[in-house]
Amino acid sequence: MATVSVREVAARAGVSVGTVSNVLNRPAKVSPATVERVQAAISDLGFVRNDAARQLRAGRSRSIGLVVLDVANPFFTDVARGAEDRAAEEGLTLLLGNSDENIDRESAYLDLFEEQRVHGVLISPLGEVGDRLVRLRARGTPTVLVDRQTADHSFSSVAVDDVAGGHLAAKHLVSIGRTRIAFVGGPQGIRQVADRLEGARQAVREHPNVSLEVISTESLSVLQGRFVGEQLRARNPADRPDAVFAANDLLAIGVLQALSMLGDVRVPEDVALIGYDDIAFAAAAIVPLSSIRQPSALIGHTAVDLLLREAAGGDDFVHEQIEFQPELIVRDSTGG
Amino acid sequence: MATVSVREVAARAGVSVGTVSNVLNRPAKVSPATVERVQAAISDLGFVRNDAARQLRAGRSRSIGLVVLDVANPFFTDVARGAEDRAAEEGLTLLLGNSDENIDRESAYLDLFEEQRVHGVLISPLGEVGDRLVRLRARGTPTVLVDRQTADHSFSSVAVDDVAGGHLAAKHLVSIGRTRIAFVGGPQGIRQVADRLEGARQAVREHPNVSLEVISTESLSVLQGRFVGEQLRARNPADRPDAVFAANDLLAIGVLQALSMLGDVRVPEDVALIGYDDIAFAAAAIVPLSSIRQPSALIGHTAVDLLLREAAGGDDFVHEQIEFQPELIVRDSTGG
DNA sequence: CACGTTCTCTGAAACGATTCATCCCTCACT
DNA sequence: AGTGAGGGATGAATCGTTTCAGAGAACGTG
Numbered sequence: 001m002a003t004v005s006v007r008e009v010a011a012r013a014g015v016s017v018g019t020v021s022n023v024l025n026r027p028a029k030v031s032p033a034t035v036e037r038v039q040a041a042i043s044d045l046g047f048v049r050n051d052a053a054r055q056l057r058a059g060r061s062r063s064i065g066l067v068v069l070d071v072a073n074p075f076f077t078d079v080a081r082g083a084e085d086r087a088a089e090e091g092l093t094l095l096l097g098n099s100d101e102n103i104d105r106e107s108a109y110l111d112l113f114e115e116q117r118v119h120g121v122l123i124s125p126l127g128e129v130g131d132r133l134v135r136l137r138a139r140g141t142p143t144v145l146v147d148r149q150t151a152d153h154s155f156s157s158v159a160v161d162d163v164a165g166g167h168l169a170a171k172h173l174v175s176i177g178r179t180r181i182a183f184v185g186g187p188q189g190i191r192q193v194a195d196r197l198e199g200a201r202q203a204v205r206e207h208p209n210v211s212l213e214v215i216s217t218e219s220l221s222v223l224q225g226r227f228v229g230e231q232l233r234a235r236n237p238a239d240r241p242d243a244v245f246a247a248n249d250l251l252a253i254g255v256l257q258a259l260s261m262l263g264d265v266r267v268p269e270d271v272a273l274i275g276y277d278d279i280a281f282a283a284a285a286i287v288p289l290s291s292i293r294q295p296s297a298l299i300g301h302t303a304v305d306l307l308l309r310e311a312a313g314g315d316d317f318v319h320e321q322i323e324f325q326p327e328l329i330v331r332d333s334t335g336g
Numbered sequence: 337m338a339t340v341s342v343r344e345v346a347a348r349a350g351v352s353v354g355t356v357s358n359v360l361n362r363p364a365k366v367s368p369a370t371v372e373r374v375q376a377a378i379s380d381l382g383f384v385r386n387d388a389a390r391q392l393r394a395g396r397s398r399s400i401g402l403v404v405l406d407v408a409n410p411f412f413t414d415v416a417r418g419a420e421d422r423a424a425e426e427g428l429t430l431l432l433g434n435s436d437e438n439i440d441r442e443s444a445y446l447d448l449f450e451e452q453r454v455h456g457v458l459i460s461p462l463g464e465v466g467d468r469l470v471r472l473r474a475r476g477t478p479t480v481l482v483d484r485q486t487a488d489h490s491f492s493s494v495a496v497d498d499v500a501g502g503h504l505a506a507k508h509l510v511s512i513g514r515t516r517i518a519f520v521g522g523p524q525g526i527r528q529v530a531d532r533l534e535g536a537r538q539a540v541r542e543h544p545n546v547s548l549e550v551i552s553t554e555s556l557s558v559l560q561g562r563f564v565g566e567q568l569r570a571r572n573p574a575d576r577p578d579a580v581f582a583a584n585d586l587l588a589i590g591v592l593q594a595l596s597m598l599g600d601v602r603v604p605e606d607v608a609l610i611g612y613d614d615i616a617f618a619a620a621a622i623v624p625l626s627s628i629r630q631p632s633a634l635i636g637h638t639a640v641d642l643l644l645r646e647a648a649g650g651d652d653f654v655h656e657q658i659e660f661q662p663e664l665i666v667r668d669s670t671g672g
Numbered sequence: 673c674a675c676g677t678t679c680t681c682t683g684a685a686a687c688g689a690t691t692c693a694t695c696c697c698t699c700a701c702t
Numbered sequence: 703a704g705t706g707a708g709g710g711a712t713g714a715a716t717c718g719t720t721t722c723a724g725a726g727a728a729c730g731t732g
Contacts, residue, residue, distance in 0.1 A: 031710065034710080052397070053689040367680065
């Protein structure tokens with residue numbers, strides 16, 4: 001019951017603590033007979049390495065931190081999976097933090113990760129990349145932005161071109177003949193939202209007869225989507241947009257629930273609908289949902305990769321920006 | 337750039353390291369003037385506490401570990417959220433591990449958590465509760481089973497009565513006049529699957545004219561469900577079941593995609609379909625999905641609660657089994 | 673004025689694994 | 703026999719924080 005340390009193991013096996021440590025970390029340097037004796041002592045005593053002591057000595061932990069905007073969004077769990085797989089290849093553990101689009105929670109996770117002396121941090125940051133991240137990196141924690149990049153290339157990042165994605169979505173809606181488009185998303189402080197909207201604006205600008213209405217939401221959840229859907233449904237049909245571009249699939253599914261399940265507004269006949277992320281559930285929605293696909297697992301995978309390079313590269317590492325292109329997936333919700 | 341420790345902070349503020357520690361942990365014990373001086377030194381130097389050293393001294397970390405079967409399953413992310421919220425109230429962090437229904441990964445996470453000296457472990461274990469968990473607890477890490485309980489009451493647990501849930505689902509299918517029911521799920525080693533099937537068996541046994549076919553899957557994913565759906569679709573309609581009870585909603589959604597999106601088998605007319613967990617996407621499925629609801633966030637919340645009690649209680653704590661009752665949610669996929 | 677209290681602050685001793693300079697043996701070779 | 707090389711093992715020092723017994727100073731009280 002009392003805690004077992006290397007010291008007890010050493011005593012039991014009749015060797016020094018240094019040898020026990022060698023058995024644990026460099027068994028090749030120890031004679032087979034000794035290895036066996038030490039291992040017997042370890043299992044007899046039920047010895048379990050103390051990671052805190054290990055880390056203290058090593059200076060850095062063997063894990064990397066990932067802060068996402070919303071764990072309930074399958075897009076981010078996919079990213080996390082990709083990252084976890086890549087991290088596992090390197091013997092690293094992934095610590096997952098959920099900021100829930102809340103700046104205080106984001107900050108709390110960063111503090112935590114920094115105190116833990118993680119190998120590095122992957123983050124899908126809220127709002128602008130602030131002091132907080134600059135300081136974090138300056139103090140020695142490599143940092144890579146996920147699903148987001150900075151204009152000034154001061155951080156490494158793995159992202160998808162959200163402006164292009166927004167453009168793709170809006171252009172598609174226009175191409176099927178819609179002229180009164182509504183963009184649903186928010187808060188605007190989230191860069192992904194702002195970029196997707198910007199892309200949509202660009203696409204609309206190319207067609208003088210097409211209008212774009214912006215409906216802001218408090219967050220990117222199914223619930224918020226349903227709320228917006230209710231409002232649209234309550235409108236006079238003439239005032240209703242004939243197409244909705246939702247900033248992500250969760251919102252789109254919420255809108256869809258409100259419009260379609262309650263029956264009177266038809267998708268896509270009355271209102272075409274497109275989401276963003278192409279989560280697994282989009283294809284199975286009540287009306288299969290058109291969406292903009294991002295290579296989510298690949299993003300996570302690549303981000304860890306880049307983080308490792310950044311960590312190895314030292315101070316003079318040239319920050320790298322990797323950008324993937326989004327892909328339009330057409331399903332029934334936009335005609336098909 | 338060089339790592340800043342309490343020692344440097346102390347020197348800069350002209351106090352001893354003990355005082356710095358007091359400022360950090362018990363500021364009330366230190367005179368306001370000193371507190372201010374130390375805090376100035378901390379921010380000047382950019383000092384960040386080393387958590388490893390803290391933990392080493394403390395003996396235990398301030399986090400608890402949660403091992404789930406599948407992070408891609410919204411049910412488990414909901415459980416995680418509930419757990420995280422409750423943990424945060426106590427100033428504890430939640431470490432989320434994903435066993436992916438793989439015994440080696442489960443084991444790796446348990447090792448990791450034990451080396452980290454976590455406050456306790458919540459786990460939705462694969463297969464039988466083995467030696468591994470017994471040893472873990474014996475060595476001093478409180479453990480609570482999630483979504484699962486042991487027959488012999490040797491562990492504390494928070495669960496939902498899966499037999500009752502299975503019974504509820506099958507009885508419902510019978511009540512809408514279905515007589516050839518297929519249970520889709522697997523592997524059977526997962527207790528939740530076995531219990532839900534057992535409940536279904538019991539319900540079917542009460543009706544001599546109703547048959548139950550078991551279709552095993554390798555995992556509980558959308559993909560596996562789609563695979564089963566394809567098979568059902570390929571069958572001669574006469575050989576097809578007239579109702580499917582899927583062991584969870586992911587499977588059900590997969591089955592639904594295969595049957596319904598490809599058009600020729602109608603849900604619920606030809607085949608009624610019910611899932612399990614009532615995840616948020618069930619209501620928005622192409623045919624809104626009937627399901628068995630579990631109070632997911634509450635499960636997580638309660639599990640942390642129980643873990644804390646178990647940790648405080650010491651060796652003589654009487655393990656407690658908490659069981660919630662599932663609830664039938666009827667939607668279009670079973671007639672409605 | 674002496675004495676007990678209260679308030680601040682001190683600094684050395686843990687916590688447990690890892691590292692590294694060092695020592696002890698063997699063994700091979702001249 | 704003497705020398706050098708090299709495999710094996712040693713154990714003190716180290717990482718950074720917290721704790722705790724106790725030292726001083728300041729204050730009030732009889």
